[in-house]
Amino acid sequence: MSEATFAKTFLTTLDARPAKISADHVEDARNFPARPPYILPRMPTEMSKPQSSSDTATGGGGGAVPGQERSVTVTLRSLRNPPLDIKLAAQPLGTSLLDVKQAVASRARIPVDKLKILYNKRPLPDSKILGEVLGDDFAKAAVEFSVMVVGGAAAVLQQQQPMDVDDEGRRSDRVRTAKKGEAAVEQDQFWEDLNGFLMQRVKDEDTAAELTTVFKNAWESRKAAP
Structure with a gap:
């Protein structure tokens, strides 16, 4: 068949078809060529059904009544x-174990990430819950965990106590300094020095003496107050 003959035949076939397909056109599925269904091969071993966290937490014995969930006593020790x-x-x-770590951190004053x-x-891992950790031993009334503190946190904890001692020492120093200052004010030399300082500032002997008297009277009245 020549190219011209093929082109004429093809155009004639196209003319016999509608120019456009309508919007509600539906192709008849029975006209499609038959194809066998594709079936996935079987797995060598059967997959286990996933167990929900709620079943795990209640030991797989069905949902517990709200407010009556099982609970355990958790003990955490660090050797x-x-x-x-x-x-x-x-x-x-x-x-969750993250909640347990947060409780330990609040009591031991150690960062959670340590x-x-x-x-x-x-x-x-932090994402696990107590029911998943216990597994078949969910009926236990108590469970004991070990706690490992990452390096650096223990040193920070130990440094907190010396800081408290330092604060106490500073307070004692302030008290001793206050007592020394009070003893200095009781001496006549203090008021003479104050009078000389005021005289240098105000450039007037009478005004300096008056101010010194005001300060001294105020100090004595403060000491006499209960």
């Missing part, structure tokens, strides 16, 4: 410096 022994009573199984919680010598 290294600083020594910690903290007990958190009545913690719901849905409590704390790591271990169970059976393994570190636990």
